[in-house]
Amino acid sequence: METLDGGARVGDAEDLFDPPPLKPEPEHPPLYMRDVLARDPFPPPANMFEDQQAYLGSGPIPASRYFSRDYAALEKEKMWSKVWQFACWGHDIPNPGDIHVYRILDRSVLVVRQRDGSVKAFVNACLHRGRELCETHTHQNELKCPYHYFTWGLDGSHKWTPAKWDFPQLDEKKFSLPEIRVEEWNGFLFVNFDTDAPNLASYMGSRFLDHWKGWDFSNRYKAVHVKKTINCNWKAGMDAFIEGFHAFASHSQGAAISCEDIGQFDIYDDAPHMSRFILPLGMPSFRLDPRPDDATAFEYMCAGFLPEALGTDEGRLQPGEDARAGSARVARKSYVKKYGIDPATVSDSEALDAISYFMFPNFMPWPTLAYPLVYRFTPLEDPDWCVWETMLFHPFTGERPPSCAVNDLGTDGSMVDDATELGGLALVLHQDDVQLPAVQRGMKNLASGELILTETQELRIRHLHKVLEDYINR
Structure with a gap:
């Protein structure tokens, strides 16, 4: 078998897998x-x-x-929108204003470290015309849309509207970023798009939590x-x-x-x-x-x-x-x-x-x-x-x-x-x-x-x- 030492590339599966000597199966x-x-x-x-x-x-x-687009669509509608899913390691966003962008299919979520050390998650879309607020992991003092500068605080509360006079229909008190549920286990942060889903501990189950008490x-x-x-x-x-x-x-x-x-x-x-x-x-x-x-x-x-x-x-x-x-x-x-x-x-x-x-x-x-x-x-x-x-x-x-x-x-x-x-x-x-x-x-x-x-x-x-x-x- 060709080794990988010195940066050599092994391209074919047949080059990688040497069949070992076999005994009759018991x-x-x-x-x-x-x-x-x-x-x-x-x-x-x-x-x-x-x-x-x-x-x-x-x-x-x-x-x-494994390859049907119809089945993938069912997964997206019935499963990914309902389950708790690992978004990021909490220590990747240790400081207030640290932001992780989590993507799953066509959804994008901002996981944001708050000023009090807690974590909130928001839909990653400006409420004006939908532009993503962040495209990659970053640090910000506020959440500002790069397209027109609509601005929200790290807690999702609305802070500033450009040309405010031209948006008479907006109630700025109700113009906060929509939140996504986020919970932590063992340093890992999970999100769930379903507002009616059980909490993370119930989803994981007491047996799983008990198993991990020593780890x-x-x-x-x-x-x-x-x-x-x-x-x-x-x-x-x-x-x-x-x-x-x-x-x-x-x-x-x-x-x-x-x-x-x-x-x-x-x-x-x-x-x-x-x-x-x-x-x-x-x-x-x-x-x-x-x-x-x-x-x-x-x-x-x-x-x-x-x-x-x-x-x-x-x-x-x-x-x-x-x-x-x-x-x-x-x-x-x-x-x-x-x-x-x-x-x-x-x-x-x-x-x-x-x-x-x-x-x-x-x-x-x-x-x-x-x-x-x-x-x-x-x-x-x-x-x-x-x-x-x-x-x-x-x-x-x-x-x-x-x-x-x-x-x-x-x-x-x-x-x-x-x-x-x-x-x-x-x-x-x-x-x-x-x-x-x-x-x-x-x-x-x-x-x-x-x-x-x-x-x-x-x-x-x-x-x-x-x-x-x-x-x-x-």
Whole structure:
């Protein structure tokens, strides 16, 4: 496989994915994630044992949902206008007058830090002739339309009308900017266009909020934010990031250290907008033939977490250690070096594993130190395209560092591996970058017109479509 070192470009999917040696598929997984968690010397949070692999059937999903303009119109009318959706990280607008412009399809919202530190959100349109008040993220002392200088305060109250004498019909006391609902969770700001929707806490559900009590992002800052416009439907992007089933084939370089075939996939009746997966690292896939031994798997993990330890005593398994225990040891040491924190008693799972939550429709926070990620796929008017964002939230000590600038790769041919700030994650995401447009094209050629899904490993895709259909059929 051609490497990406030195800026080399890998253009074809076939160049990216080396097929690993395969064992015959077992009738059922030889181990379960709950068994791995139970062996952890530092007990994981109790919520991680809430194994809720419910049954959502084995039926197909219509492929047209991913490219039909009629279906996209239904999503826009019935779903996007009703749901709580992640607009921005609150610390991106820390000061009074800081403004974030959030766009979703043909809607545009101003998220504005107020003088008292609170946040308000407004429709991003001048009440005169509709010109956007702000086109990009900015800092202003007031909200002034660049077209004719109609002016509002940061709180949306009307301040000034040009040629006031020529607008006898205006009641300036009622000429405030229309507000959009905005609420905060864990530093993230969400908006909702529906005035009758339940509040954000009710939407998320008590189970989700309880799960996250131990994962506080108040000690995190946004260290990386990469944005790319990609040729796939927003759901096709979401699908790839809420299942681990594709990892063995699409990210085969990780098969020696990733055991996605025994992952845990959870949905909950009492939290209908939420799902989760837990995929174990530090142990090789059971599909490999031969399956690497512990020393080999540990060497791979050590190379990723603490490469300077390779060839030293620290880079060798200690007496009584298996690959996972050794990987957790070097991972903790890497966090001391990288973040200046000592997670000595953090569970092995939180130190190593891919733990991904999903809050419908498109918010994906990962709580752990190993992958401090948030993903988001946002639709565009053309259902064949969406905006893909990858963010990394790192722990810090002392004063909070400022949020990073957004690296917008646009549509000019740049690919995710051009974002060097992603580090080792860049290769993994580049492989998705190659796959997703091919998925979007291929779905249109299905003779059956249907997508066939697993019952368990793609359960979260079934869940996404169930919730989406619930909104559309209301």
